[in-house]
Amino acid sequence: MYNFSFHNPTRILFGQGEIARIGECIPAQARILITYGGGSVVRFGVLDEVKAALGERFCLEFGGIEPNPSYETLMPAVELIRRNNIDFLLAVGGGSVIDGTKFLAAAACWIGSDPWDILLDGGATVQKALPFGAVLTLPATGSEMNCGAVISRNVTRVALPAANGANAGVSLITKSQHDKLVFSSPLVYPQFSVLDPTKSYTLPAQQTANGIVDAFVHILEQYLTFPVDAKVQDRFAEGLLLTLLEEGPRVLADPQNYDARANLMWAATMALNGLIGCGVPQDWATHMLGHEITALHGLDHAQTLAVVMPSLMQAQRDVKRQKLLQYAERIWDLHDRDDDKRIDLAISRTRDFFESLGINTRLADYGIGSEALDALVAKLDQHGRYPLGERQDITLERSRTILAAAI
Amino acid sequence: MYNFSFHNPTRILFGQGEIARIGECIPAQARILITYGGGSVVRFGVLDEVKAALGERFCLEFGGIEPNPSYETLMPAVELIRRNNIDFLLAVGGGSVIDGTKFLAAAACWIGSDPWDILLDGGATVQKALPFGAVLTLPATGSEMNCGAVISRNVTRVALPAANGANAGVSLITKSQHDKLVFSSPLVYPQFSVLDPTKSYTLPAQQTANGIVDAFVHILEQYLTFPVDAKVQDRFAEGLLLTLLEEGPRVLADPQNYDARANLMWAATMALNGLIGCGVPQDWATHMLGHEITALHGLDHAQTLAVVMPSLMQAQRDVKRQKLLQYAERIWDLHDRDDDKRIDLAISRTRDFFESLGINTRLADYGIGSEALDALVAKLDQHGRYPLGERQDITLERSRTILAAAI
Numbered sequence: 001m002y003n004f005s006f007h008n009p010t011r012i013l014f015g016q017g018e019i020a021r022i023g024e025c026i027p028a029q030a031r032i033l034i035t036y037g038g039g040s041v042v043r044f045g046v047l048d049e050v051k052a053a054l055g056e057r058f059c060l061e062f063g064g065i066e067p068n069p070s071y072e073t074l075m076p077a078v079e080l081i082r083r084n085n086i087d088f089l090l091a092v093g094g095g096s097v098i099d100g101t102k103f104l105a106a107a108a109c110w111i112g113s114d115p116w117d118i119l120l121d122g123g124a125t126v127q128k129a130l131p132f133g134a135v136l137t138l139p140a141t142g143s144e145m146n147c148g149a150v151i152s153r154n155v156t157r158v159a160l161p162a163a164n165g166a167n168a169g170v171s172l173i174t175k176s177q178h179d180k181l182v183f184s185s186p187l188v189y190p191q192f193s194v195l196d197p198t199k200s201y202t203l204p205a206q207q208t209a210n211g212i213v214d215a216f217v218h219i220l221e222q223y224l225t226f227p228v229d230a231k232v233q234d235r236f237a238e239g240l241l242l243t244l245l246e247e248g249p250r251v252l253a254d255p256q257n258y259d260a261r262a263n264l265m266w267a268a269t270m271a272l273n274g275l276i277g278c279g280v281p282q283d284w285a286t287h288m289l290g291h292e293i294t295a296l297h298g299l300d301h302a303q304t305l306a307v308v309m310p311s312l313m314q315a316q317r318d319v320k321r322q323k324l325l326q327y328a329e330r331i332w333d334l335h336d337r338d339d340d341k342r343i344d345l346a347i348s349r350t351r352d353f354f355e356s357l358g359i360n361t362r363l364a365d366y367g368i369g370s371e372a373l374d375a376l377v378a379k380l381d382q383h384g385r386y387p388l389g390e391r392q393d394i395t396l397e398r399s400r401t402i403l404a405a406a407i
Numbered sequence: 408m409y410n411f412s413f414h415n416p417t418r419i420l421f422g423q424g425e426i427a428r429i430g431e432c433i434p435a436q437a438r439i440l441i442t443y444g445g446g447s448v449v450r451f452g453v454l455d456e457v458k459a460a461l462g463e464r465f466c467l468e469f470g471g472i473e474p475n476p477s478y479e480t481l482m483p484a485v486e487l488i489r490r491n492n493i494d495f496l497l498a499v500g501g502g503s504v505i506d507g508t509k510f511l512a513a514a515a516c517w518i519g520s521d522p523w524d525i526l527l528d529g530g531a532t533v534q535k536a537l538p539f540g541a542v543l544t545l546p547a548t549g550s551e552m553n554c555g556a557v558i559s560r561n562v563t564r565v566a567l568p569a570a571n572g573a574n575a576g577v578s579l580i581t582k583s584q585h586d587k588l589v590f591s592s593p594l595v596y597p598q599f600s601v602l603d604p605t606k607s608y609t610l611p612a613q614q615t616a617n618g619i620v621d622a623f624v625h626i627l628e629q630y631l632t633f634p635v636d637a638k639v640q641d642r643f644a645e646g647l648l649l650t651l652l653e654e655g656p657r658v659l660a661d662p663q664n665y666d667a668r669a670n671l672m673w674a675a676t677m678a679l680n681g682l683i684g685c686g687v688p689q690d691w692a693t694h695m696l697g698h699e700i701t702a703l704h705g706l707d708h709a710q711t712l713a714v715v716m717p718s719l720m721q722a723q724r725d726v727k728r729q730k731l732l733q734y735a736e737r738i739w740d741l742h743d744r745d746d747d748k749r750i751d752l753a754i755s756r757t758r759d760f761f762e763s764l765g766i767n768t769r770l771a772d773y774g775i776g777s778e779a780l781d782a783l784v785a786k787l788d789q790h791g792r793y794p795l796g797e798r799q800d801i802t803l804e805r806s807r808t809i810l811a812a813a814i
Binding site for chain 1: 408409413414418419420421424425636638639642643645646649650654666673677685686
């Protein structure tokens with residue numbers, strides 16, 4: 001096991017009705033900006049519940065934070081915060097709203113000329129951030145209990161034609177997000193997060209499925225590398241994977257099953273709060289490749305992960321051999337005598353699981369063909385964090401191979 | 408799953424050499440009291456390493472905190488802290504030293520007449536505590552990452568004769584600790600804890616074994632109750648149990664195996680840092696009964712757990728039936744068709760595991776016979792937290808039954 005530091009100060013309030021307790025977590029004199037997304041939290045009454053819990057505190061609202069939250073959308077909120085002396089943020093929504101709010105928390109205190117610089121150095125120079133809390137409505141990213149965020153920048157907004165005429169109707173491919181970058185800082189842990197499983201009852205099946213895939217791949221990024229004899233971390237990761245395998249289909253079949261929603265929500269949080277990544281190698285190449293697909297083609301984050309991960313598992317099967325065998329045995333209960341057959345089966349079971357949730361696992365399913373590879377690889381090159389992978393052996397060339405095999 | 412709050416602010420620095428980093432975690436102007444136990448940290452150089460890391464800071468030392476740390480031992484340190492304006496404590500040792508230091512942290516700020524009152528109300532009235540950190544040398548109690556402590560009070564100190572003449576030579580039974588009580592407060596989380604597995608290399612096998620049993624039973628207290636469909640918590644608990652089953656024998660056979668020591672240390676910490684207990688019923692009757700055995704007969708804490716747990720599993724097998732079956736299958740890989748046979752085997756395997764570590768599991772092994780029952784039950788009655796257990800069905804009478812069956 002590698003040496004590690006672990007410190008996660010976020011307070012979790014878990015369960016139905018816990019929104020009522022957020023007043024205990026925010027100073028009485030706080031000047032609050034509530035942030036949210038497309039408006040489902042308004043329609044389903046979550047926002048009213050939050051405001052009731054805040055009592056007489058000064059509150060402004062900023063809605064419209066989109067999936068893959070963008071610098072362009074968020075910068076007006078930075079102005080709003082500064083103009084109104086806001087000193088506490090409250091994100092109500094999913095990972096995008098929380099990520100966007102982390103950016104706001106840091107950007108509002110940023111003394112440089114352009115807060116986009118926060119993304120360019122990955123958060124290393126963040127010196128100060130506003131305190132904030134979160135009310136989670138979509139289990140997926142783990143942002144509610146970690147200190148990372150992903151922010152996009154749309155240099156131009158144009159409607160891109162789908163690459164494949166047969167799929168031109170895919171409505172997701174409507175804009176060009178040219179950069180999708182990550183930052184993290186210990187200053188942007190939420191002070192608290194409310195996880196009320198009932199608030200996820202009304203999610204569209206597609207979003208629920210995306211969340212399951214997102215959490216599943218977060219775990220694999222930290223688990224499916226090479227063994228360092230870290231038994232607790234392995235067992236915890238496996239426990240979360242098994243939970244998602246059980247609860248994913250259960251939630252989709254029975255969206256108002258409290259316990260299934262609760263298990264999914266807690267598993268997604270634990271999947272990326274730092275715990276299972278303590279002292280072990282991590283990969284994250286699937287995310288890096290996936291981010292460029294979203295940036296250039298607008299796929300949902302989880303769709304990109306479902307596309308890249310099986311292809312990457314195949315391409316990296318030698319490097320990941322020992323952990324793939326462990327994964328095959330402990331997660332998929334595979335006991336065939338032939339090692340390579342077990343690995344083949346584990347990869348195909350993974351793909352089948354994503355497909356069973358309704359998430360396609362081929363680029364072609366989204367209308368993306370080989371003509372897209374050059375631009376994707378050029379973007380990867382531009383963002384210059386090469387080579388990728390736990391062994392740092394995923395070169396640009398291998399990235400192209402992985403993407404090509406994902407078509 | 409039940410609603411829950413989870414908040415664990417302790418920073419963990421894990422791995423060989425991490426003691427060098429404690430200077431980063433303590434204010435430069437701090438006036439520090441280093442606390443430790445019987446002197447092994449002096450003999451093996453840990454204290455020197457700690458002092459080197461503290462640099463020029465003002466430091467006093469207070470050694471001699473015993474296993475089952477006592478009010479009588481600790482109160483002079485409270486005086487020392489007040490007289491020297493100590494404002495930071497640093498525990499160097501195992502769970503007893505850390506527990507004792509938690510008491511000091513709260514007692515030094517206590518404005519009532521007698522800090523023993525902290526124990527009498529379980530910590531509920533603690534308003535303030537000194538900040539402190541810990542350097543762990545003995546994986547066992549989890550105290551390094553939680554906010555609880557167990558403190559004893561020796562109303563009289565007398566050498567008790569062993570109850571059974573055949574075992575009169577058992578040296579542990581040398582004093583009468585008349586009260587052993589628990590307190591907890593969110594104000595006594597360590598600010599940081601250093602977990603360096605190499606610092607546990609020199610532990611006597613008996614203490615290592617005690618730690619394994621202690622952690623194992625901590626997990627069972629939170630896991631072996633009744634199901635509430637909390638899949639993540641179950642899987643995490645099972646992952647820790649499996650890790651202890653694997654690493655316990657490995658550590659005893661090869662005390663300087665870094666990875667085995669590291670896995671044991673991390674598992675013991677995770678066993679009682681609040682995580683696996685989130686949103687699930689908890690038992691703790693084994694601990695309550697065990698504390699009285701230590702208080703009256705001086706057994707090691709882990710010895711009492713190894714004695715009581717198998718007996719309690721048997722007595723509570725109907726109440727715990729579903730989880731016992733899950734435990735039998737997932738931990739002991741038992742698949743016999745007969746449910747009761749699987750439960751019988753799971754209980755006997757648990758007992759065998761403790762015995763295999765060198766920890767006896769019968770009161771008679773420690774020279775305690777049926778003549779001890781009246782006094783034990785009277786003490787349980789006096790401490791008045793009845794009935795016990797996750798179903799609150801362990802009455803005084805049933806406690807006697809459990810203790811009698813443990814002889």
